[in-house]
Amino acid sequence: MDEATRKTLKSLRRTRTPAEMKSLFKAVRAQSDAVLLAEIAPPKKRPVPKADFATKLAARLAVIQGPASDKADALIGVIEETHGAIDIAAAGLVPVIRRLARRFGEKAVAAATDDLLARLEASGSMRERVT
Amino acid sequence: MAIAAYLSYGAEDSAAARDIARELEAHGLPATLTAVDRAQAILDARCLVALISPGAEADEAAARDLAFAIANGKPIVPVLLKDVSAEGVRPVLDLQNRLDAREGLSNPVLSAIVARVRAFAEAGRTIAMLNIKGGVGKTVLAANVFAAAHLELGKSVCFIDLDPQHNLSQFFLPPEERNRVRADAMTIYSVFIAKGPLSTPRENFARMPVQLNRARGMGKQRFDLVVGDERLFEFTLDGRTERERADALSRFHDLVAQLRAKYDLVVIDVNPCATFLTRCAVTASDHIVAPVRPEKYSLTGLNMLEQVTRQIRGRPLKSSEFSVLLNGVADRPRTRGGYDVDQATREEIAAAPFFGSALLGPAIPYTTHLRTTPIDRYVVNPISLTAMKQFAQRMLKESLASAAIDIIKRAGA
Known part of the structure; x- marks a missing residue:
C-alpha cells in the first residue's frame, strides 16, 4: 500500500469506529468502480432558466431605488393613464409584470416600461455632483 | 377643551x-x-x-x-x-x-x-429638529422618525427644509426636481422674499409642499416637503435689512399656520448654529427635538440650545417643550478609558436638571442604513429612501417608531 492510500485510509478512520470501517470496506468490495464514483459525484448544476419577458423587464427597472412594490406601483400607474384603473395589487415586481402582460399584452407593458424609464431620466437620478 | x-x-x-x-x-x-x-x-x-x-x-x-x-x-x-x-x-x-x-x-x-x-x-403641531451643534443627525432623523410617524401611526406630515444646506431636500429629491421647484419660485426662499418675481404670494403657500409619498391610491394622509434652497444663506449673513427680515418672519409664520391647518405635524429641519433662521423655527414651534450623539461635544450643543431658545422666546423654558433623542448608539458596550461611552452620555443627560426629563427612552442605533449615497439611481417614491421602507432592519424600524410615538406624545399632537 502506497503512502497516499494509507493517508486516505487514516483520514477515513479519524471519525469512524472499527465496525463502521469494516462496513465501509465491505460495501466498497461489493460494488464496481463506476457505481462507487457515481454515488460520490457532485450534484449536477441546475440549468439556468432562460430569462422570460417579466424577468427581463424587472432587470431593466433595477435602476430604480426602492422596494419592488414601488416599481410595480409606478409601472401600473403608467399603464393606468391609458387603460383606466387597474385592480392589481403592487406586490412583487415579476408577478405584477406577468399579470399585466397577460391582461394588456407584452407590447403594451414593454412600452409602459420605456415610458417610465424615460420619465425618470427626465426627472434625473439621485446622484449629486460637485461643480 | x-x-x-x-x-x-x-x-x-x-x-x-x-x-x-x-x-x-x-x-x-x-x-x-x-x-x-x-x-x-x-x-x-x-x-x-x-x-x-x-x-x-x-x-x-x-x-x-x-x-x-x-x-x-x-x-x-x-x-x-x-x-x-x-x-x-x-x-x-x-x-x-x-x-x-x-x-x-x-x-x-x-x-x-x-x-x-x-x-x-384643531390644527396640527409644529416640531423643530434643532441642535446648535452640527452633525448630530437632525436631518436624517427628521426624515426617518417622521416617516415612521406617517407609515406606522398614520400621521400626515409636512417638512419645511429651513437649512441653507437643504440636505433634507437632497435626501428625498433628485437635483433636477429641486431645480424645477426652484425655477417655479416654490422653495422656502420664495417664502422669505416678500416682493418681486422670486416671491411666492401668501395665497399659494398651501400649494408649495412637494409630495414625498407617491404610492397610488394614497388616502388623505400626506407626507410632503417644502423644498429648501441654498439662497437662504442671505438671511444668515448681513445681506438683508431689518424690514426684509421682519417680512420674512411674518411670511414664514403664515406658511406654518397654513400648513398646520392641513397636516397633523409640521416638522422644521433647522440649520445648526444660532441665526435668524433659528429664530424663525423656534418662534413657530410648539416642541423642539434635539438629536444628540453619544459624545461630549453634543452636550455643549444641548446647553447652548437651551440658552438660545430662552433668549429667543424671552422667558424661562419648560423641559416638556423639548425631547432629547440619542442617535448613533452602539448595539454593544463601547468602552473608552474604562467608561461605556453611550451609557455615560445617557447618564449625564438623565442627571441634568433641565434636560433630564426631556431625554427619550428609545435611542436610535448606529447603522449604515441611515446613510445616503450619491448614486446614479432613480426614485419613483421618495419615502422609500427612508429606513422604514427598506427590507428587514426590524430593530432600527422599531427604534424609529418608538421615538416617533414618544415625540408625538410630548408634543401633544
Missing part, C-alpha cells in the same frame, strides 16, 4: 372683546379675556386674537402680548376694528391677512373669527 384663544385688546375695545369671547364660547371655544399672568395665559391658549385699533396700538400691554405671542410661536388672528398706521403693527401682523371689522362686529365677521380660531384650535 383647552383654551382656544387669548384676546389681546386696548382698554377702549373691551366691549368688542367681550362680544367676541361670548361668540367663541357659544361655539365651544373657550377664550381668555383677562389674566394676571398674561404670558402664561397666552402660552395656554392655542391662538391669540388681536383686536387692532389706535387704542390697542398705543396700549403697551397689548403690544407686549403680540411680541410674546410671536416669540413663542402662537398663531395670531388679527381683527381690524379701526384704521391704524400700517407701520406701527407691520412688523408683527400681516394686515392683508386681517379680518375686517371696521364696520362693526357683524355676524359674518364673528363667524369668520370663530372659523379662524377653530382652525387653530
Whole structure:
C-alpha cells in the first residue's frame, strides 16, 4: 500500500469506529468502480432558466431605488393613464409584470416600461455632483 | 377643551372683546379675556386674537402680548376694528391677512373669527429638529422618525427644509426636481422674499409642499416637503435689512399656520448654529427635538440650545417643550478609558436638571442604513429612501417608531 492510500485510509478512520470501517470496506468490495464514483459525484448544476419577458423587464427597472412594490406601483400607474384603473395589487415586481402582460399584452407593458424609464431620466437620478 | 384663544385688546375695545369671547364660547371655544399672568395665559391658549385699533396700538400691554405671542410661536388672528398706521403693527401682523371689522362686529365677521380660531384650535403641531451643534443627525432623523410617524401611526406630515444646506431636500429629491421647484419660485426662499418675481404670494403657500409619498391610491394622509434652497444663506449673513427680515418672519409664520391647518405635524429641519433662521423655527414651534450623539461635544450643543431658545422666546423654558433623542448608539458596550461611552452620555443627560426629563427612552442605533449615497439611481417614491421602507432592519424600524410615538406624545399632537 502506497503512502497516499494509507493517508486516505487514516483520514477515513479519524471519525469512524472499527465496525463502521469494516462496513465501509465491505460495501466498497461489493460494488464496481463506476457505481462507487457515481454515488460520490457532485450534484449536477441546475440549468439556468432562460430569462422570460417579466424577468427581463424587472432587470431593466433595477435602476430604480426602492422596494419592488414601488416599481410595480409606478409601472401600473403608467399603464393606468391609458387603460383606466387597474385592480392589481403592487406586490412583487415579476408577478405584477406577468399579470399585466397577460391582461394588456407584452407590447403594451414593454412600452409602459420605456415610458417610465424615460420619465425618470427626465426627472434625473439621485446622484449629486460637485461643480 | 383647552383654551382656544387669548384676546389681546386696548382698554377702549373691551366691549368688542367681550362680544367676541361670548361668540367663541357659544361655539365651544373657550377664550381668555383677562389674566394676571398674561404670558402664561397666552402660552395656554392655542391662538391669540388681536383686536387692532389706535387704542390697542398705543396700549403697551397689548403690544407686549403680540411680541410674546410671536416669540413663542402662537398663531395670531388679527381683527381690524379701526384704521391704524400700517407701520406701527407691520412688523408683527400681516394686515392683508386681517379680518375686517371696521364696520362693526357683524355676524359674518364673528363667524369668520370663530372659523379662524377653530382652525387653530384643531390644527396640527409644529416640531423643530434643532441642535446648535452640527452633525448630530437632525436631518436624517427628521426624515426617518417622521416617516415612521406617517407609515406606522398614520400621521400626515409636512417638512419645511429651513437649512441653507437643504440636505433634507437632497435626501428625498433628485437635483433636477429641486431645480424645477426652484425655477417655479416654490422653495422656502420664495417664502422669505416678500416682493418681486422670486416671491411666492401668501395665497399659494398651501400649494408649495412637494409630495414625498407617491404610492397610488394614497388616502388623505400626506407626507410632503417644502423644498429648501441654498439662497437662504442671505438671511444668515448681513445681506438683508431689518424690514426684509421682519417680512420674512411674518411670511414664514403664515406658511406654518397654513400648513398646520392641513397636516397633523409640521416638522422644521433647522440649520445648526444660532441665526435668524433659528429664530424663525423656534418662534413657530410648539416642541423642539434635539438629536444628540453619544459624545461630549453634543452636550455643549444641548446647553447652548437651551440658552438660545430662552433668549429667543424671552422667558424661562419648560423641559416638556423639548425631547432629547440619542442617535448613533452602539448595539454593544463601547468602552473608552474604562467608561461605556453611550451609557455615560445617557447618564449625564438623565442627571441634568433641565434636560433630564426631556431625554427619550428609545435611542436610535448606529447603522449604515441611515446613510445616503450619491448614486446614479432613480426614485419613483421618495419615502422609500427612508429606513422604514427598506427590507428587514426590524430593530432600527422599531427604534424609529418608538421615538416617533414618544415625540408625538410630548408634543401633544
